[in-house]
Amino acid sequence: MKQKPTLKIIAKELDVSVSTVSKALRDSKEISEDTKQKVRAFAKLYNYKPNNIALSLKNRKTKTLGVIIPEIVHHFFTTVISGIENYANQRGYNVIVGLSDESFDREVLNLEMLANGSIDGFIISLAKETLQKKDYHHLIETIDQGIPIVMFDRVLDEISCDKVVVDDVETSGKAVQKLIDSGAKNIAIITTEDYVSVGRLRTEGYQQTLVKNGITPSENLILRIDDQFNSDDLLGHLENQMDQFIKTKQIDAIFAVNELYAITAMKAARHLGFRIPEDLQVIGFTDGVLSKHAYPPLTTVSQHGKEMGKQAAELLIDRLEKETDQQDDHYRTVIVKTDIIERETTQAVD
Numbered sequence: 001m002k003q004k005p006t007l008k009i010i011a012k013e014l015d016v017s018v019s020t021v022s023k024a025l026r027d028s029k030e031i032s033e034d035t036k037q038k039v040r041a042f043a044k045l046y047n048y049k050p051n052n053i054a055l056s057l058k059n060r061k062t063k064t065l066g067v068i069i070p071e072i073v074h075h076f077f078t079t080v081i082s083g084i085e086n087y088a089n090q091r092g093y094n095v096i097v098g099l100s101d102e103s104f105d106r107e108v109l110n111l112e113m114l115a116n117g118s119i120d121g122f123i124i125s126l127a128k129e130t131l132q133k134k135d136y137h138h139l140i141e142t143i144d145q146g147i148p149i150v151m152f153d154r155v156l157d158e159i160s161c162d163k164v165v166v167d168d169v170e171t172s173g174k175a176v177q178k179l180i181d182s183g184a185k186n187i188a189i190i191t192t193e194d195y196v197s198v199g200r201l202r203t204e205g206y207q208q209t210l211v212k213n214g215i216t217p218s219e220n221l222i223l224r225i226d227d228q229f230n231s232d233d234l235l236g237h238l239e240n241q242m243d244q245f246i247k248t249k250q251i252d253a254i255f256a257v258n259e260l261y262a263i264t265a266m267k268a269a270r271h272l273g274f275r276i277p278e279d280l281q282v283i284g285f286t287d288g289v290l291s292k293h294a295y296p297p298l299t300t301v302s303q304h305g306k307e308m309g310k311q312a313a314e315l316l317i318d319r320l321e322k323e324t325d326q327q328d329d330h331y332r333t334v335i336v337k338t339d340i341i342e343r344e345t346t347q348a349v350d
Contacts, residue, residue, distance in 0.1 A: 006144040010042055018146060065316060066114040068098045068107060068124040070154070075259065075288025076305045077125070080152065083309025084123060091317050093120075104129040108138045120320050121148040123312045126156065132195045150316045152308055154197055162315040163333045164308050168198050171338040172205030173212075175283045175301055176255055178340060180213050182347040184253035184281055188221040190242065190261040199224075202257040202285065221249060225261065235264070243268040246280075253281040259288045262298055266345065282345040296344035308336045 011018045016035065024031045024039035031039075042048075065088055069077045085095045096119065098110035107127045114122070122142070130136070131154065139159055143149055152164040179187050189206045192199030207217040223245045225238065242265045246254075254269075256262035262284025266276055274280040276296055284291060287302035311334045 006048075006141075007146065008144055010039065010046075010048065014038060014042060022146060061320075062118050062120055063092055064094045064096060064119055065313065066096050066098065066111075066119040066122045068100055068110050068114070068122065070100050070102045070125055070127050072097075072099055074286075075290070076153075076286045076303060079305030080125075080309035080312070083306035083311075084313045085309075086306070087310040087313040088317065091313075093313075093317060100127040100130075102128045104133050104135065111138050111142060115142065115147070121150070121316045123150045123152060123309075123316055125152050126154040128154075128192075128196055131156075131197065132193075148316055148319045150312045150319075152312045153303075156197075160331055162312075162319065162331050164312045164315065164336060165333065166303050166308075166336050166338050168201035169205040169208065171301055172202040172255070172257075172285075173209040174338075174340060175285070176206050176209040177213075178299075178346065178349070179253040179255065179281055179283060180209070180215075181349045182253075182277075182281060185215075186221070186249075186251045187215075187253040187255060188223065188245070188249060188251045190223045190225065190245075190254060190256040190265055192257060193224050193226065199257050206255055221251065239264050239268050243271065246274070247272055251280070254283075256282065256284045259284050259286045259290050259298075259300065262300070263290050263294050266294060266298070277345050277347050281347060283340070287341050291341075291343070294345075299343045299346040300341050302339045302341050304336055304338065311336060 007018045007021050011021045014021070016039075020031060020035065021039050024036045025043065027036065065084070067081060067084055069081070071077060081095070081097060088095050096114060098114055100107035100110060104127055107130055111122065124139075136156065136159060139149060139156075143159070143161060148161070149159075150162045150164065151159070155163045155165055176187060187206075187210070189203060191203045194200045194203075203222065210217045223242070225241070242261075246265065246269050254262070254265050256265055262282055266282055269276060269280050269282075276282060283299045283301070285301045285303070287300040291298040291300045315332060315334065
């Protein structure tokens with residue numbers, strides 16, 4: 001066996017369930033002595049070492065969920081946490097939140113620290129660095145030990161688990177279509193590097209909608225922001241980057257894949273003398289506090305973060321409360337509906 005042995009691999013080799021293997025390794029009275037001996041022999045042969053932290057997590061029901069998010073200041077994530085807590089509390093569960101701060105190492109550390117026997121399962125939105133590194137060992141090991149994970153917003157097709165998302169391609173298409181219907185002809189997009197799944201998908205929706213309307217997408221009108229410019233002490237550099245982009249392009253509209261990019265682009269445009277929305281229309285993604293209080297108030301896509309959090313908590317708790325023998329590998333992906341909140345940065349459609 002070339003790959004690292006896991007409970008699932010042992011179960012497959014012996015033609016038994018993951019639950020049976022787990023119970024056999026814990027010397028459960030529910031498992032026959034013959035089966036225990038076979039499981040132990042196989043585990044010893046292939047030098048299988050159980051994740052004791054993960055096993056303690058699985059074996060103790062604490063009615064507590066762990067939530068790991070990339071950042072806490074982002075309005076979207078705070079609304080998701082609110083949705084998780086509201087629903088979890090109704091079902092008798094508590095919530096502990098960990099912050100990765102977009103760091104792979106901190107995400108791994110948070111997962112390990114929370115998985116100390118006090119958490120029953122996890123809800124997670126992946127750090128940008130995890131997506132960039134494409135190292136998912138911590139997620140795979142957790143799931144292989146039978147610990148449920150629900151991903152939301154930033155998810156991975158490569159990981160089999162329950163997920164809660166919005167249709168980023170379709171939703172971005174609706175936003176761009178609104179700009180086109182409002183008279184925009186030269187629409188730019190301010191987005192992330194492609195390794196961030198939501199940025200890549202929203203860019204795809206932008207490009208597809210242009211093509212549907214007979215407009216040839218141009219790389220010249222795509223500004224991909226390096227993550228380093230997202231930190232508080234470099235926001236001036238972010239504004240300068242957008243200033244240069246807007247100054248050198250002949251554009252009449254901007255679609256930004258998040259609230260920060262949209263607000264910063266508006267600020268840069270005003271400094272250049274653009275009137276919004278008369279000269280430049282702007283739509284952002286995520287209907288947060290900044291959008292409501294921007295000048296002028298920003299037209300945005302609402303992801304309904306509370307509903308996303310509620311759905312994630314429901315998926316996780318339902319899986320936790322299934323009987324062990326009823327667990328299966330049928331995972332669900334819930335797509336949360338989005339809406340465009342019209343304010344004053346777009347023109348009314350005739």
